[in-house]
Amino acid sequence: METSDLRLFDEVAREGSFTAAAELLGYTQSSVSRRIAALERAAGGPLFERLARGVRLTPAGVALHRHAAAVLERLGRAGEELAAIHGGSGGTLRVGAFATANVSLVPQAMKEFARLRPGVELRLVEGLTGRLMERLQAGAIDVAVISDYPSGLPAAAETVLLREDRLFVALPSGHRLAARDSVDLRDLAEESWIEAAPRGQPTLLAAACARAGFTPRGGLRVAEWAGKFGFVAAGLGVTLVPELAAGAVPADLVLRPLSDLAPSRKVYAALPEVPLPAALTFVGLLGQ
Template identity: 60%
Template sequence: MHGGNVFETDALRLLVTVADTGSFTQAAARLDYTQSAVSRRIASLEKRAGGPLFDRLARGVRLNPAGHALHRHAVEVLDRLARAEHELTAIRAGHGGTLRVAAFSTANISLVPAALRAFLRSRPDVEVVASEGRSDALMRRLAEGALDLAVVSDYPSGLPSADGVTTEALLEDELFVVLPREHRLAGSGTIDLRELRDEAWLQDAPADRPMMLTEVCARAGFRPRKIVRIAEWTGKFGYVAAGLGVALVPSLAAWAVPAGLSLCRLDDLAPRRTVYAALPAAPLPAALELRDLLHEAAG
């Protein structure tokens, strides 16, 4: 086989059309070529293929064994290209394809699932790939093209930035405090943060990360007496239930607080954070639709 042009799309399409019609003349009419152009192109293809692909008959042409072999591959290649074109068109129109979504942990408790449920009802043909991570890492993944949409927040050290990534505020997330049911302040409704100055606090941030907890306590005029580092919410709730500490809980996570614990609002010193939808510079239509549903779920 000579040269690397045997598998050009136009040449393969011409081969298939001539084989289907059995005639250079009919193939020319179907493809809007002249008969001489078809003859020249088939001759060029046969030269590159290393020999004849058709038997020339008194009336028309038919594939020879080499032609049958190339025809089989040509049909497969053209079919795959057609399906690729169809899939890309569907993705750009917001139908089909894959949508890669990620969020920080508490956004995955109720906000993101509610939006995804509505999205999949209207777009069941879209495959959603969901994941979880910290906001700074999610912004980097968006910039690298590894995500189509992310839900991020400005906690603990401000909203991360990334080249080509845009953000839209979804909601302001107030932080509550969760207490054991038998705690003296359980069921109080709103609590003065200073009344918790003697408590042990459950906190997930590693030692090298800033903590909203220490900043908020400082504004209230005290330092946390003790910080117990527990990362997962299930572990935090277990420690609270055992009376081993109290924890700040975002309003996004309020739905997941076990019934045996007491969730209380804090006074004017209550810490808050803003939650954002983050998108790449050229978002998919499906990502824009999910963004709109996130706004609805946040509202």
């Protein structure tokens, strides 16, 4: 049974007349009669009683009409949902982002997106750039906020540059350099650095220190930002903090920009080849 036949059957059942249904749907009365007869053959028996004036459903017709109405209602809802997705006003938007982008960049964009597109459900996945790109290419997320650190920008991605993310140094409040407006990286040559990356892995810090003529002294390895800040506050080392995460730095630490040797990274939004309209709206908000 074709969907168009079910729609015709439903209209005849509601109107109780081949003629009235034909007028409503733009068919001829004879065309409606032929199509209903074909539908009855497919159904295995009569669906309507032909009366002197109009028609009425047989018991088989009542049963089929119940199912037809349910099918048509589901198809109608499916059509509305698809229209909302294609129009960017419905469905689900799955966003992937690296950790520091979730301090302020992504939350602010999500807040504005939720105001503009209240019918779209937002979901968030956190991860490193490489893993986020795998998920994007597998169709598991719809947009990814990524950076070119530490291994560069993935080649197989449609990307939009969002911003350059400078890196600052976080110092204990009583540090000898805390009163300066900015800090020269060379003045930190004797400091212990608290990092997340395993020793020997290329980092922005290592590259910047190499340009400054020294190798950074290894310190504690701490993955979470809250832990890093705790160890810096205790005077056990200093750490780099991306500008994106500046708002999360506790008040008992001092955040200072680095001078001409300051390392930086670029932040991008990555999209699939055929992005959702909602994803394009979200990327526009990320870039504001």
